[in-house]
Amino acid sequence: MARKPTAGSVASANSEQAALDWGYFQPLYPWQLMEWQQVTRRFPAIPHALLLTGIQGIGKRRFAHKLAAFVLCQQPVRSATSAQDSHGSALPTEVTLPCGRCDDCQWLAAGSHPSLMRIGLEVDAKGKPS
Numbered sequence: 256m257a258r259k260p261t262a263g264s265v266a267s268a269n270s271e272q273a274a275l276d277w278g279y280f281q282p283l284y285p286w287q288l289m290e291w292q293q294v295t296r297r298f299p300a301i302p303h304a305l306l307l308t309g310i311q312g313i314g315k316r317r318f319a320h321k322l323a324a325f326v327l328c329q330q331p332v333r334s335a336t337s338a339q340d341s342h343g344s345a346l347p348t349e350v351t352l353p354c355g356r357c358d359d360c361q362w363l364a365a366g367s368h369p370s371l372m373r374i375g376l377e378v379d380a381k382g383k384p385s
């Protein structure tokens with residue numbers, strides 16, 4: 256199966272913005288580093304599903320999208336972190352992240368990766384879950 260993106264599917268300015276909005280290549284929040292390291296170190300032996308919970312606005316969606324990019328990326332890269340925990344706890348000094356350059360990352364950036372399917376709640380005309 257050919258997996259290389261076509262010239263027309265490679266990230267454009269609009270799709271790069273869309274990728275930023277989804278959080279595939281945005282930095283992790285400092286409070287996500289420990290969980291990120293725990294999950295990515297186990298890869299590929301990670302559960303078939305993960306439930307991310309927490310209060311609104313802490314970056315659950317960004318974490319999920321970045322994890323999808325990590326799983327799909329052909330060449331994840333090690334990256335140093337500079338995060339400091341204000342409570343004095345030790346944070347990872349290095350994490351493994353999606354590269355942002357391989358074919359799969361480019362497909363994600365273009366919003367057209369064939370192996371990624373987003374599933375959400377159905378909403379009614381008023382935007383409420385039905």
Ligand SMILES: [Zn+2]
Pocket residue numbers: 327328329330331353354355356357358359360
């Ligand atoms: Zn990649």
